[in-house]
Amino acid sequence: MSGSLDEAVIRQLVARYEDYKEPALTRRRFKHHDLVPLLEKLGAHPAVTLTREGESAEGRGLFRLSIGTGDIPVLMWSQMHGDEATATLALLDLFRFLTADGMGADLSGLQTGILQQITLHAIPMLNPDAAERFQRHTPYGVDMNRDAVQRQCPESRLLKRIRDELQAEYGFNLHDQSTRYSVGESPKSAIISFLAPPFDAQRTIDPKRERSMQLIAGVNGMLQQVIPGHVAAYSDEFEPRAFGDNMQKWGTSTVLVESGGKKDDPEKQFIRKINGLILITSLHLIASETFQKWSVADYDAIPPNKLRLFDTVFRGASLRYKEEEVRMDIGINRTEINTDDAAGYYIHGIVAESGDLSTFNGYEEIDAGGLRVVPGEVFPELFETVEGLQAADPQKLLQQGYTAIRVRHLPEKTHTDLPYNIVSIGGTQPAGTFPDSDANLLFYRDDHLIYAVINGFVIDILNGWQWDGNSLVYH
Ligand SMILES: [Zn+2]
Missing domain, CATH: 3.40.630.10 (Zn peptidases)
Structure with a gap:
């Protein structure tokens, strides 16, 4: 044998x-x-x-x-x-x-x-x-x-x-x-x-x-x-x-x-x-x-x-900090958070690490060379309800740098399947390239949006706006 x-x-x-x-x-x-x-x-x-x-x-x-x-x-x-x-x-x-x-x-x-x-x-x-x-x-x-x-x-x-x-x-x-x-x-x-x-x-x-x-x-x-x-x-x-x-x-x-x-x-x-x-x-x-x-x-x-893997790595993005252009890799992880609903969980996406990640790899590797990374912002206008926003064009919001909207009457949920986050009147949307920041980022070539990251999920703008993630409700 x-x-x-x-x-x-x-x-x-x-x-x-x-x-x-x-x-x-x-x-x-x-x-x-x-x-x-x-x-x-x-x-x-x-x-x-x-x-x-x-x-x-x-x-x-x-x-x-x-x-x-x-x-x-x-x-x-x-x-x-x-x-x-x-x-x-x-x-x-x-x-x-x-x-x-x-x-x-x-x-x-x-x-x-x-x-x-x-x-x-x-x-x-x-x-x-x-x-x-x-x-x-x-x-x-x-x-x-x-x-x-x-x-x-x-x-x-x-x-x-x-x-x-x-x-x-x-x-x-x-x-x-x-x-x-x-x-x-x-x-x-x-x-x-x-x-x-x-x-x-x-x-x-x-x-x-x-x-x-x-x-x-x-x-x-x-x-x-x-x-x-x-x-x-x-x-x-x-x-x-x-x-x-x-x-x-x-x-x-x-x-x-x-x-x-x-x-x-x-x-x-x-x-x-x-x-x-x-x-x-x-x-x-x-x-x-x-x-x-x-x-x-x-x-x-x-x-x-x-322990050398991230869910997604953006390679070589450039971040404008004061007068400097800082070149950095950004590692993003998506973690399951348990819930009592039928699905049993939702996802929370964070920047796990940034800087030189050349000794790390991503399940998903994205070349961000020549792309400018910007933390997402909250749209300045207040909406009464989430439904009131449906008229607004989420693609347009993202193009303009907004990854969240502010709503007076918040859904009771912790998360939604919308391609933008929701923020209460007094709330904030954490975003940034710092480790443990919530992963709400936009990547531009010149003034054209190339990738949007909402709660750690990547939307590939040039390839059909595919979105199957969940965003968060910041109370
Ligand atoms: Zn075990």
Whole structure:
């Protein structure tokens, strides 16, 4: 058997992903009540056992899915941070893969090989209370991944108990990281970052941790065929309170998987698929013991995670400051802010950094050479209502340098889908090139508007005024 999966098998896993993917969930923001029926559906399969292991602080059920008849206990858990949902979807896909019929000789051989050697246990969505709010911390403010030692959260106690009961040989600690990590100095985003967590400050490599490293190196071998150059290594600084580090200490060879970002994949559905491939490949490498073909040196060769990406970078714009022309790059980031409405969030766009950003890259790179950047202003005339403005031409307002209008009767919302911001009578529209300014900027060539940036969203004036963002209401 080859060291990793054959290229042909990988191609089949990729090509047939839609066949075993759970189709009911296609976005990152889903909740416990969306997940539980899907777990029950999986649990109805004769090869799968679904166990209600306990409940969260707010009484939501915590479930373990198990499959396989092998001697090697493997434990996977996802979403201990409620806003890190990618791997929960991948765990559903994994169980659907392992129970799928008619996958052809190669893939069914892969299934059988795994199920004969391994007993797999998974706890999807370990922190459903935080998932309900799509936030990192528990509702009472604890970061579960700093609770491995004190175990103040019922979810932490449950995870430790299950690890101990199973005496898990391998553990997969499944998270999402910032989308703005790149692979070393390269412009490529870290779609996936791995870590074989250390169990002491000296980062000692004992045989159990070595297995984690070999496993990651083997999975990376597969990933380089599917997403070449998009895999990084997470910081290996010892964190004595984290689960990965302690799992390793408790004797479970642990792999941290961090789902990062990919251009044009805001719902991370491509990355979900990559996660599924990682989990299947890992189980194969364990079942076949072929991970041993890789070395610590192969693991060490994976480039480090670097926080070097912005959502958008304008290159070489010029800003007039007093009598000087200042040349600067401008890095813009758009961040999701949670809301209680149906969408669940809106976007807030800021200037993240400005100046020489030559060591950074953007998911979107815009050449602003020869363009003059000007902070947006508020239109001087007062409107009674937003509706009263509809007669005014927003394109004309932007041309004239206005990215906001002042309104007497404000909408109660925090944001709208209009291509300009709204300001109260006494309010202001923050705008500027200074870091942390709200990103409301206009870029001109001579007197012609070329780009408008409203709340971090770029309108390309010469290419059809495309706008699908949200603006803000400044109360
Ligand atoms: Zn996390």
